[in-house]
Amino acid sequence: MGIRSFVASIWAKKLVKKYRKSHLNAFESQDFWMKSNVKMAEKTLIGKTYAFDKIQNYLDFKSQVPICEYEDFKPYLEEALAGASDIFWPGRPAYFAKTSGTTSGVKYIPISKESMPYHIAGARDALLHYVFYSGNSAFLDRKLIFLSGSPEMEEKKGVKIGRLSGIVNHHVPSYLRSNQLPSYPTNCLEDWESKLDAIVEETKDQDMGLISGIPPWVQMYFDRLSAKSGQKIGDLFPNFQVFVTGGVNFEPYREKLMESIGKSMDVVETYPASEGFIAFQDSSGEEGLLLLIDAGIFYEFVPTDTYFSANPTRLSLTEVELGVNYAILLTTNAGLWAYSIGDTVKFVSKEPYRIVVTGRIKHFISAFGEHVIGEEVEKAMNAALKAFPEVKVTEFTVAPEVNPMGGKLPYHEWFIEFDQDPADLKAFQAYLDQQMQGLNIYYKDLLAGNILQELQIRKVPVNGFIQLMKSQGKLGGQNKVPRLSNDRNLVSCF
Incomplete structure (x- = not known):
C-alpha cells in the first residue's frame, strides 16, 4: 500500500463520521449557512437592497430575498465584471466561472475565496467516501485522469475567468499532482478533438487507476483508445478501478461505457455545478446522492408545479417531502441569493438527505x-x-x-x-x-x-x-x- 492510499484510508473514516454528524444536525447546519452568508454580505449592494441587516430567520429571508434567475442577477454581475467591489459579496470574486447556458447564452458565475475550498472538498470527499465504503484505496497510487476544460484563463479587471473544471484544475491538491493526467500543455488545448488525440497518446501506456469526466466525452476517449490499441479499456488499463462521473444522469450511458471497458466498474456519481458542489454518491449502496449540507450553501426547494406561479412555494431542507419534484435554489458563500440553477431534484431519503437529479426546470x-x-x-x-x-x-x-x-x-x-x-x-x-x-x-x-x-x-x-x-x-x-x-x-x- 502506497502512502496516498494509506493516508486516505485513515482520513476516510474520520470524514464519514463528520458527514454523519452534520446530517444529524441538518437544521443547525443550514441555519448557520443562511445566517452566516447574510451577515457577511450585509454591507454589499445586494445586502443593502434587500435589508440583510433585518433578516433574523428563514421567514424573514424568503420574504425579503426574491427568487433569482440568471437574468435577474445579470445587472449585479455586470457591475462586478466592470470592476466594482462589494456588489453581492464582500470585495471582488476570486474567479468567474464561465458556463455555456442553454437559455441565457454564456453565463458568468462568481466564485469567492470562501467558496473555492468547498468545490475542491466536494470532489475529494466523494472519493474518500468511496474509499471508506469500498475498502479500496489502491487507485490513488496509480495515474488519475480528469477530462476537463482548459485550465487557461482570461483576466478582466483583475479577476480570472475560466471554465469551472479548468479553475478547479489549479487547485488540485499537491499530493495528487504527480499522478494527475493529462499534462498541463495538453489540457490547455482548446480544440476538443485535437486534445482528445493528445490525451490518448499520453495515457495509452500508463497505469490508470481512476478516470473522471462527463459520460459522452469519456465515451469518445474510450472509443479512440480502443481504435488506437485494439483493446478493451479494461485490458489496456488492468488496474482501472473507479470511474467518477457527473453533469448528467449516468444510466443511459452505463451499458455502452461498461461494454467499452469490458468489465463491471465501480462508479462514483457527483453533482458539481459552477454555483457550488451540491451532492455526491456516498457509495453506501443507497439510492441517490448525498446532499452537502455543511458546505457554504443554504438550500431552498420550490415544488415544480408552483415554480412559474405568481407566488412560488419556497421550502427549507427540513420541510421537503420524499418523491416530490423540486427546483433547487442556492444561497452561497460566493454571493448567490435564492438563486435558481435551473435543475430539478427529488428526495429519495431524509435520513440522511439524498437526492436524484430529475431534469431542468425549463427543459x-x-x-x-x-x-x-x-x-x-x-x-x-x-x-x-x-x-x-x-x-x-x-x-x-x-x-x-x-x-x-x-x-x-x-x-x-x-x-x-x-x-x-x-x-x-x-x-x-x-x-x-x-x-x-x-x-x-x-x-x-x-x-x-x-x-x-x-x-x-x-x-x-x-x-x-x-x-x-x-x-x-x-x-x-x-x-x-x-x-x-x-x-x-x-x-x-x-
Missing part, C-alpha cells in the same frame, strides 16, 4: 399540456434498453413535431444515435411509447384523445450528436446535450 415538452420532463424520458429509455438488450444507444434527445406533413397528428420525435440498432425498430418504438404512457398520465390522455399519435424515432447518423455539439462550439468539457426541448431549434440540423 420539458409541453406543446399540448403534457409537461414531459427529463426524468421521464430517461426512465423510459432505460426500461427499453433493459427490455431490448441488443440495443446500444450513444445519445438521444426528444422534441415535439407539432405540424407533421400530410395533416397527420402531432407526435414526440425521439432523435436517437444507435451504436447498435434494435432488431425490430417498430417494437422498440412501441415499447418506449408504452413506458412514456405509464410515466406521464397527461401524455397517455393525449394519445387516448387522439390529440397526439405515438412517438416516432428518427435515427441520427453515427457521430451526429458530436457534429451537433461541434457546430454550436460545445464539443467536450462540461457541455451536455439537452435531453429534451419544447421546440425544434436544437434538432433542426438533423
Whole structure:
C-alpha cells in the first residue's frame, strides 16, 4: 500500500463520521449557512437592497430575498465584471466561472475565496467516501485522469475567468499532482478533438487507476483508445478501478461505457455545478446522492408545479417531502441569493438527505399540456434498453413535431444515435411509447384523445450528436446535450 492510499484510508473514516454528524444536525447546519452568508454580505449592494441587516430567520429571508434567475442577477454581475467591489459579496470574486447556458447564452458565475475550498472538498470527499465504503484505496497510487476544460484563463479587471473544471484544475491538491493526467500543455488545448488525440497518446501506456469526466466525452476517449490499441479499456488499463462521473444522469450511458471497458466498474456519481458542489454518491449502496449540507450553501426547494406561479412555494431542507419534484435554489458563500440553477431534484431519503437529479426546470415538452420532463424520458429509455438488450444507444434527445406533413397528428420525435440498432425498430418504438404512457398520465390522455399519435424515432447518423455539439462550439468539457426541448431549434440540423 502506497502512502496516498494509506493516508486516505485513515482520513476516510474520520470524514464519514463528520458527514454523519452534520446530517444529524441538518437544521443547525443550514441555519448557520443562511445566517452566516447574510451577515457577511450585509454591507454589499445586494445586502443593502434587500435589508440583510433585518433578516433574523428563514421567514424573514424568503420574504425579503426574491427568487433569482440568471437574468435577474445579470445587472449585479455586470457591475462586478466592470470592476466594482462589494456588489453581492464582500470585495471582488476570486474567479468567474464561465458556463455555456442553454437559455441565457454564456453565463458568468462568481466564485469567492470562501467558496473555492468547498468545490475542491466536494470532489475529494466523494472519493474518500468511496474509499471508506469500498475498502479500496489502491487507485490513488496509480495515474488519475480528469477530462476537463482548459485550465487557461482570461483576466478582466483583475479577476480570472475560466471554465469551472479548468479553475478547479489549479487547485488540485499537491499530493495528487504527480499522478494527475493529462499534462498541463495538453489540457490547455482548446480544440476538443485535437486534445482528445493528445490525451490518448499520453495515457495509452500508463497505469490508470481512476478516470473522471462527463459520460459522452469519456465515451469518445474510450472509443479512440480502443481504435488506437485494439483493446478493451479494461485490458489496456488492468488496474482501472473507479470511474467518477457527473453533469448528467449516468444510466443511459452505463451499458455502452461498461461494454467499452469490458468489465463491471465501480462508479462514483457527483453533482458539481459552477454555483457550488451540491451532492455526491456516498457509495453506501443507497439510492441517490448525498446532499452537502455543511458546505457554504443554504438550500431552498420550490415544488415544480408552483415554480412559474405568481407566488412560488419556497421550502427549507427540513420541510421537503420524499418523491416530490423540486427546483433547487442556492444561497452561497460566493454571493448567490435564492438563486435558481435551473435543475430539478427529488428526495429519495431524509435520513440522511439524498437526492436524484430529475431534469431542468425549463427543459420539458409541453406543446399540448403534457409537461414531459427529463426524468421521464430517461426512465423510459432505460426500461427499453433493459427490455431490448441488443440495443446500444450513444445519445438521444426528444422534441415535439407539432405540424407533421400530410395533416397527420402531432407526435414526440425521439432523435436517437444507435451504436447498435434494435432488431425490430417498430417494437422498440412501441415499447418506449408504452413506458412514456405509464410515466406521464397527461401524455397517455393525449394519445387516448387522439390529440397526439405515438412517438416516432428518427435515427441520427453515427457521430451526429458530436457534429451537433461541434457546430454550436460545445464539443467536450462540461457541455451536455439537452435531453429534451419544447421546440425544434436544437434538432433542426438533423
